Amino acid sequence: MQRLFPALVGLVIALTVLSSCMFVVRERDAVLLFALGEVRKTIVEPGLYFKLPPPFQTVTRLDKRLQTIETNDPERIQTSEKKNLLIDSFVKWRIDDPRLFYVTFGVNERAAVERLQAQIRDALNASVNVRTVQAVVSTERDAIMREILSNVQARAKPLGVDVVDVRLRRIEFAPEISESVYRRMEAERKQEANRLRASGAADGERIRAQADRQRQEMLATAYAQAQAIMGEGDGEAAGIYAGAYGKNPQFYDFYRSLEAYGKSFGGQGDTLVISPKSDFFKFWGAAEGENASQQSRSAAPAVQ
Structure with missing residues (x-):
């Protein structure tokens, strides 16, 4: 037993010295290795490392985490x-x-x-x-x-x-400027809103002016086309009338006189002051118009 005790003491001392010569670097650590108070090495990689026992070499750990x-x-x-x-x-x-x-x-x-x-x-x-x-x-x-x-x-x-x-x-x-800043921001927003409204009103007027101009152009074009069509129609009607008049002038003259009678005596209170001997009444008593002047004197009224 007395022989084992010194051996155990030596083993403990050896283990203590060995443990002081070993150190572990963790993932989160950055280790500075000092030798007699001076930095000899910087270790940032994790693992098991060896050094001289204190006071020859010591280590200092720093946290390298974010x-x-x-x-x-x-x-x-x-x-x-x-x-x-x-x-x-x-x-x-x-x-x-x-x-x-x-x-x-x-x-x-x-x-x-x-x-x-x-x-x-x-x-x-x-x-x-x-x-x-x-x-x-x-x-x-x-x-x-x-x-x-x-x-x-x-x-x-x-x-x-x-x-x-x-x-x-x-x-x-800051509390002392919050109110003034809010008021200024409100004024800026109102100014921007007014600008947008004015821009919208100007765009609206421009669009309406364009629409009115297009309307006038379309109406003018339609009127010109209508007048052209009416002119063509009047020309064709005049040609038809001329052709009919050329075929039977007496009938045409008689038809025109009937139209004149209808327009002249269209209402009950119409009054016409004209001489019964006028050519206007030449068909009043004679259908063919012959001796109309003599016959119309007795048949046509002087007034009304």
């Missing part, structure tokens, strides 16, 4: 119009160079977060101060996020930090 910085209170940023906006943002970042990160911050990630927040605040001010409220709120929001990301990435790279993404989560008006 991390998020969220603002507790919205930042008050002023636009080019001297209007205050409350902007709430968040940032995704991770350790890119463990050696640089350790030299800058040690193992204090809180210090890194505070440094990044200050850089983000500066970049946010630089991008928003040169833009109007409308540009920040709607039209150039994506451009602002790209500018902030590029600015912060360039400033965080020498610190061993990689800024992956920057997002403006919420943008609100």
Whole structure:
């Protein structure tokens, strides 16, 4: 038993020394290997590794996982119009160079977060101060996020930090300017509505004017065609009348006289003052018109 005890003590010591010479790097870790207080190696690949026992070599672990910085209170940023906006943002970042990160911050990630927040605040001010409220709120929001990301990435790279993404989560008006901004936006919308109404009224007048012009053109064309057709009809009628008159002039003269009688005595109260000897009554008593003047004197009334 006395012989086994020293052997057990030696085995425990050997296992302790062996365990101090072994370390495991996990997926989420970045390990710095120190030798006498100086960084000798950076290990980011997971696995089992060996080193000299302390104090000859020691290891320091850093978290290389993707991390998020969220603002507790919205930042008050002023636009080019001297209007205050409350902007709430968040940032995704991770350790890119463990050696640089350790030299800058040690193992204090809180210090890194505070440094990044200050850089983000500066970049946010630089991008928003040169833009109007409308540009920040709607039209150039994506451009602002790209500018902030590029600015912060360039400033965080020498610190061993990689800024992956920057997002403006919420943008609100400061209470003291909300009412005035809303009134201005309402006035702009009313102005735009009036412009659209005026444009619509002008388009309506133009369309109506075109329709009236087309109507007048169609009526003029139709009238010209009707007059042409009427002229052709009158010409054909005149030709027919002329042909009929040429075949039997006496009958034609008699027919025309009957038409004249019908038009002259169409109503009960019609009065005609004319001499009974006139040629107008030449067919009044004689169907063929012969000696109509003598016969019509006794048959035709002088008045009525």
